[in-house]
Amino acid sequence: MSKMEIRLAGSGGQGVILATIILAEAAIIAGKNTAQSQSYGPEARGGMCKAEVIVSDEQIGFTKVTHPTFLLALTQASLNKYGVEAGEDCVILADSTLTVPEAIKAKKVYSLPILDTAKTEVGKAFTANIVAVAAINGILKLVSKEDLEAAVLRQIPKGTEEINRKALHAGQKLAENI
Amino acid sequence: MKNKVLMQGNEACVEGAIKAGMRFFAGYPITPSTEIAERSAVRLPQVGGKFIQMEDEIASMAAIIGASAVGTKTMTATSGPGFSLKQENIGYACITEIPCVIVDVQRSGPSTGLPTSPSQGDVMQARWGTHGDHSIIAISPSSVSECYNLIIRAFNLAEKYRTPVIFLMDEIVGHLREGIEIDDEQEVEIIERKMKVRPDVLHLPYHVNEGEDVPRFHLTGYDIRYNITGLVHAEDGFPSNSNEVAHNLVTRLMKKIENNVDDIVEFEQKYCDDAETVIVCYGGTARSVMSAVEELRAKGEKVGYFRPITVWPFPEKQLKALSSKVKNIVVAEHNYGQILLEVQRIVKDCKIGFVGKVDGTVITPAEIIKAVEEVK
Numbered sequence: 001m002s003k004m005e006i007r008l009a010g011s012g013g014q015g016v017i018l019a020t021i022i023l024a025e026a027a028i029i030a031g032k033n034t035a036q037s038q039s040y041g042p043e044a045r046g047g048m049c050k051a052e053v054i055v056s057d058e059q060i061g062f063t064k065v066t067h068p069t070f071l072l073a074l075t076q077a078s079l080n081k082y083g084v085e086a087g088e089d090c091v092i093l094a095d096s097t098l099t100v101p102e103a104i105k106a107k108k109v110y111s112l113p114i115l116d117t118a119k120t121e122v123g124k125a126f127t128a129n130i131v132a133v134a135a136i137n138g139i140l141k142l143v144s145k146e147d148l149e150a151a152v153l154r155q156i157p158k159g160t161e162e163i164n165r166k167a168l169h170a171g172q173k174l175a176e177n178i
Numbered sequence: 179m180k181n182k183v184l185m186q187g188n189e190a191c192v193e194g195a196i197k198a199g200m201r202f203f204a205g206y207p208i209t210p211s212t213e214i215a216e217r218s219a220v221r222l223p224q225v226g227g228k229f230i231q232m233e234d235e236i237a238s239m240a241a242i243i244g245a246s247a248v249g250t251k252t253m254t255a256t257s258g259p260g261f262s263l264k265q266e267n268i269g270y271a272c273i274t275e276i277p278c279v280i281v282d283v284q285r286s287g288p289s290t291g292l293p294t295s296p297s298q299g300d301v302m303q304a305r306w307g308t309h310g311d312h313s314i315i316a317i318s319p320s321s322v323s324e325c326y327n328l329i330i331r332a333f334n335l336a337e338k339y340r341t342p343v344i345f346l347m348d349e350i351v352g353h354l355r356e357g358i359e360i361d362d363e364q365e366v367e368i369i370e371r372k373m374k375v376r377p378d379v380l381h382l383p384y385h386v387n388e389g390e391d392v393p394r395f396h397l398t399g400y401d402i403r404y405n406i407t408g409l410v411h412a413e414d415g416f417p418s419n420s421n422e423v424a425h426n427l428v429t430r431l432m433k434k435i436e437n438n439v440d441d442i443v444e445f446e447q448k449y450c451d452d453a454e455t456v457i458v459c460y461g462g463t464a465r466s467v468m469s470a471v472e473e474l475r476a477k478g479e480k481v482g483y484f485r486p487i488t489v490w491p492f493p494e495k496q497l498k499a500l501s502s503k504v505k506n507i508v509v510a511e512h513n514y515g516q517i518l519l520e521v522q523r524i525v526k527d528c529k530i531g532f533v534g535k536v537d538g539t540v541i542t543p544a545e546i547i548k549a550v551e552e553v554k
Contacts, residue, residue, distance in 0.1 A: 021355060025184045028357045034184070036355040039294075061469030062543050063354050063462075 003056040004140060005065040008132070009082050010074030012049045015129030018155060019072075020051040022133050023142065026151035027055045030143040035063040048077055055142055070140060071106070072132055073098065074115065083109075093132075093139060110139065112174045118167060127167035130156075134168045138175020145172065180361045187325045187351040188213035190358055191255075191281060192221055194326035198333035199251040199368060200279070201227035204241035206234050206260060209293045210349040211283035214255035235260035239267035242278045246271075247398040247406065251333055255281035259290055261300055261307070268342050269308030270408045272431060275384070275393060277336035277371055279329065281345040283352040284461075284512075286538045295538030296349035298461055298512040302519075304344045305490050311428050313435035315442060316344040316490040318461040322356045328487065334369035335442060339434055340392045346489055348512065350462025350540060371395045383415040384427075391434040435491060445493040447500065449475060449482030455506040455550055457483045458497070458521055463510050463541055470546035481550060492520050501525040506553045508533065510546055529553055 006023065008016040017038045027034035038051035052065040071092045073079035079094050083104045086092060090106040096113040112135055118128035130152060137148050149168060156164050185193070192214055195203075203218040219229045228245075232238040235256055242252035256264060261282045271278055284300045286292035300307075304316040317332050319325045329345055336343040374394040379385040383404040384393045393413075398406065409417035410424045418424070435442065449471060450456055459467040464485050474481040484500055486493050501507060501524070508531040509518045518532050531553030535541050 021184070024355055028182055028184045034356060036184075037350075037353060060356070060465075061472060062466045063350065063356070064540055064542075066542060066544070 003054065003058065003060075004070060004142065005068050006053045006055065006070045006072075006136070006140075007050065007065050007068040007082060008052070008072045009048065009050045009078035010072075011078070012047060014049070014074050015126065016049055016072070016074065017051040019129040019133050020053040022130075022148075022151050022155050023053045023055070023136070025154055026137070026143045026148045027053075029147045029150050032057060032143075033060050035060045037063055048075070048081070050078070050082070070136070072136060074128065074132070091139065093135060110178060112178075114171075114174070117170050117174060121170050122163065122167045124163055124167075127163060130164050130167035131171035131174070134171025135175045138172050139178070180359060182357050182359045184355055185322055185358045186213060186353060186355045187319070187322045187347065188283065188353070189217050190322045190325040191329050191345065191347070192217040193360065194329035195253050195279065195333065196221055196225055196227075197326075197366060198330040199370075200253050200333065201225065202242065202245040202250045202252040203227070203254065204230045204232050204238040204245070204252070205254045205256065206232055206238050208235075208257045208260050210285055210352050211255045211257050211281060211347075213352075214281055214283070218253075218255075235263040236267065239264040239271075239280070243267060243271050243274070243276050246276045246278045249395075249397045251277070251337070253279040253281065255283065257283050257285045257293075258287040258297070258300055261303065265303075265307040269310060269312065271342040272308065272312040272314070273408055273410075273427075274406050275340035275431075276342075276406075277340050278342050279332045279336055279345055280342055281329075281347060283347040283349060285349055286536070292538040294349070296462060296512055296540055297536070297538070298348055298463065298516070299514075299536070300346065301489060301511070301513065301516040304346050311432060313341065313432050314344060314490050315339070315341060315435065315488060316346045317444075317487060318346045318489045319351055319487075320461055320464040320485065321351065322354060323358045324487075325351060326358060326360070330366060330368070331444075334367065337369050337371040338392070339438070339442075340371060340395065341435070344490070346461065348462045350465065354462075382413045384411060384413040386413070386430070391430070391437060439491045439495075442488055443491055443493045443496070444487040445496055446485040446487060447482065447496075450484065450500060450504075451482075452480055453482035453504055454480040455482075455508060455553060456500060456504050457481065457508045457510055457546065457550065458486070458517065459483060459510045460486050460489055460517065463512055466541045466543050467510055467546055470543035470550070473543060474547060474550065479550075486517075489517070492517075492524075494524050497521070497524050501528050504528060506531060508546070508549050508553050510534075510541060510549070512536075512541060
């Protein structure tokens with residue numbers, strides 16, 4: 001696997017930071033190198049929120065994402081900003097409620113009902129980040145399903161295992177049906 | 179047991195400190211160092227230590243000096259604005275020779291600046307932030323693993339040389355999460371301050387044994403009473419107006435570090451053997467440089483990097499030796515040029531380039547490559 005530069009963007013409270021931490025945790029479990037960071041600031045408390053994770057078999061020098069190879073956008077504002085910035089080798093996953101701007105030049109744009117799946121199928125809107133993590137892993141094949149589940153279980157609060165497993169399976173299914 | 183875990187730089191700093199023997203933390207949380215206080219608050223009670231959130235940074239600094247005076251290994255953590263407030267008491271720790279570790283996770287300044295943005299603007303403040311002639315040690319980590327390993331070294335040097343040690347982090351490394359291998363059973367060298375054993379000098383807190391640079395310690399408040407003061411003091415610990423005493427004390431404070439640079443100084447260099455251009459970098463900036471150098475090497479360019487791990491004392495001898503073999507030196511740092519001044523002082527026969535940033539964003543590998551191209 002070459003170096004994956006993954007950027008997750010949404011609005012503060014959607015759990016995109018935790019989603020990158022889970023992907024980083026899964027990379028560690030799978031024996032890969034990883035570097036996770038996030039934008040800190042007022043924007044993390046309601047406005048646009050961005051978090052990044054690099055996964056690589058090689059050692060990681062620069063720890064920030066410069067040319068994302070993958071972008072998740074959960075809000076229109078973040079798709080407009082980061083989607084348009086993304087290069088031709090980037091794969092974008094956008095929530096299906098979003099309109100894909102024409103200016104986007106990315107290699108591929110997937111549209112999946114992440115927010116709706118969390119709300120109606122899993123039954124809790126706050127599991128959208130776990131649905132997203134599973135869908136991302138389904139598309140990118142970063143780690144095995146087992147490693148991803150182990151990473152999720154390490155990061156979530158006790159007592160929420162069942163609902164998060166349900167969210168994981170729902171996200172995996174979304175990716176499988178692409 | 180060997181265990182690879184995902185950890186943030188700030189968290190690794192606390193784990194390393196506890197491994198080194200830190201059992202007291204006093205602080206006043208501030209971004210981007212807050213996770214250090216948070217994790218200390220959770221972890222210290224688990225190992226029989228104490229955490230106190232003080233009313234401000236000045237009191238935090240005073241508290242760690244007091245706790246160290248009774249023999250505890252102590253630490254505080256802050257960022258630029260708090261680091262400014264701590265300076266007076268850092269000077270007090272210097273002259274009273276009380277070991278302690280001060281973590282400064284640098285952010286953009288001056289003043290409250292850009293609270294969440296990376297910077298390395300406190301490098302000169304770490305060296306000369308407190309007034310008067312004094313020696314200091316400052317260590318700058320470039321990875322989460324180094325946050326763990328180097329803070330152990332910070333405690334060891336603080337104890338060995340009875341000095342405050344500045345752990346000069348930055349937002350890049352402090353907030354970075356990456357894998358770190360922690361081996362619980364691995365033997366790590368832990369240094370404890372040397373205690374007084376000679377009964378005839380027990381009452382002389384600043385008496386220095388023949389052949390030693392640092393006075394041996396006697397726990398404050400145990401068995402005998404002695405005086406600790408920020409005034410110039412004789413070996414009995416009481417203030418003195420003697421010019422000879424003042425000269426000897428300040429000279430010894432300077433020399434105890436200067437005479438031991440070979441023991442203290444740590445640095446890393448890579449691809450320097452055949453390099454025509456060497457990039458000087460430290461802390462989080464080194465990560466951008468590492469990527470840039472790999473990219474340039476892949477294109478066949480003779481570029482390497484030199485990374486001071488102890489920023490203070492600066493690895494002067496080593497850079498001087500290296501500069502006699504290379505044509506160009508580029509300094510990369512997240513400020514307006516602070517270590518640049520040090521490099522300009524040390525390096526005489528090279529072309530010197532600079533890439534700095536003060537806008538709150540991270541220097542990218544592309545910007546470093548551009549600076550390398552420009553210096554040639």
